[in-house]
Amino acid sequence: MQSDIELMLRTKAGDDSAFSELMKRHYKGVVNYIYRFTNMRDNSEDLAQEVFFRVYRSAKNYRAEAKFSTWLYKIATNVSLTHLKGRPKNLSLDEIEETKGEIEDQRVQIADDIIYRKEMKEHIFKALEVLPEREKVAIMLCKYEGFSYEEVSEVLECTVGAVKAYVHRGRMKLIDILEPHLAQGGGYGV
Amino acid sequence: MECRGIQELIVRYSSEDIGEAEKVIVDEHIRDCNGCEQYFLRSEKLWDALDAWDEIEPEGEFVTKFWNKVSVEEDKAKTGFFGYLKGFKPNLAVSGALATVLIVGIFTFALLGPGTLDRAFRSADEKDEMILIELDRVTTSETSELLAIYGPWDNNFDVNGNGGMN
Structure with missing residues (x-):
């Protein structure tokens, strides 16, 4: 199996099938990263399309210096931040209503657990929004994308020590913000 | 600790x-x-x-949608003024020739354009006139000085020859 960098170099040479292969590998991760970043399910795929479009357009200038995924998530972070900055703060309330509707439609037996997850998702999103951007990005990449500190440092263009500090400070703040909800526990084994 | x-x-x-x-x-x-x-x-x-924040499953055909988007964007880029500008690839030899013609044209127009000769002659005339005025002034002044030996003149002499010179 070819590496991401090899596929990107083929894309640079004009091979679109290589870029299709790259997208197949990464689009799910990018869509979910944007979804968690923006808390907007509907827009996350469109924004992911925008991310890949930017990557495709930049393919001519691509240099295999950094890991492809760090470059990809750097662009995804920028697209998400740009989107969030241009969005009214309380827009996610629509999604809260939407998710309540989803819950009713699903009619699942373990409703408590699902409600807990949905509510917790909103609490987590709001808590993450309070964090400074770099702390939020560092925590999201470490927690959800499984990035190492070194990889996060490439995305954020800072030192590994700084990433550790971002994750540490962010977690401390999240514990303080989410403490009331953590105490509830819910049916999710926490 | x-x-x-x-x-x-x-x-x-x-x-x-x-x-x-x-x-x-x-x-x-x-x-x-x-x-x-x-x-x-x-x-x-x-x-x-x-971890309570579950992953979502993106809709299928992400890749197909992407290539459709690329086609649409490329079509947009090809049409319109900015598209033309983007696709415009200047030829260095042609650009150089055009620039040369433009520069030569500007100089020629500046030298031989309408009104250029008139302005030159008008300027020469003005200079000549200034020289003449200056010459006239100097001549008049010198003449007055030369004639002063016969003066001062009294303009209030009578026609019978009384008065006039002291």
Whole structure:
């Protein structure tokens, strides 16, 4: 199996099938990263399309210096931040209503657990929004994308020590913000 | 170690970013400190709670949609003024020739354009006129000085020859 960098170099040479292969590998991760970043399910795929479009357009200038995924998530972070900055703060309330509707439609037996997850998702999103951007990005990449500190440092263009500090400070703040909800526990084994 | 330091280690503990020696310090501390034990439990809960945010399954045909988007964007780029500008690839030889013709044209127009000769002659005439005026002034002045030996003149002499010169 070819590496991401090899596929990107083929894309640079004009091979679109290589870029299709790259997208197949990464689009799910990018869509979910944007979804968690923006808390907007509907827009996350469109924004992911925008991310890949930017990557495709930049393919001519691509240099295999950094890991492809760090470059990809750097662009995804920028697209998400740009989107969030241009969005009214309380827009996610629509999604809260939407998710309540989803819950009713699903009619699942373990409703408590699902409600807990949905509510917790909103609490987590709001808590993450309070964090400074770099702390939020560092925590999201470490927690959800499984990035190492070194990889996060490439995305954020800072030192590994700084990433550790971002994750540490962010977690401390999240514990303080989410403490009331953590105490509830819910049916999710926490 | 104080509780604050231990709590920093606890956060790293949950992220598995901690050495064995530090783990032992944390374990020993939380055994005796109820506050830090609670903090440890909350930290673990937090990291687990973040998993409550499930992944979504993107709709299919992401790749197909992407290539459709690329086609649409490329079509947009080809049409319109900016598209033309973007696609415009200047030829260096042609550009150089055009620039030369333009420069030569500007100089020629400046030298031989309408009104250029008139302006030149008008300027020469003005100079000549100034020279003549100056010459006339000097001549008049010199003439007056020469004639002064016969003066001063009294304009109030009568026609019978009385008065006039002192």
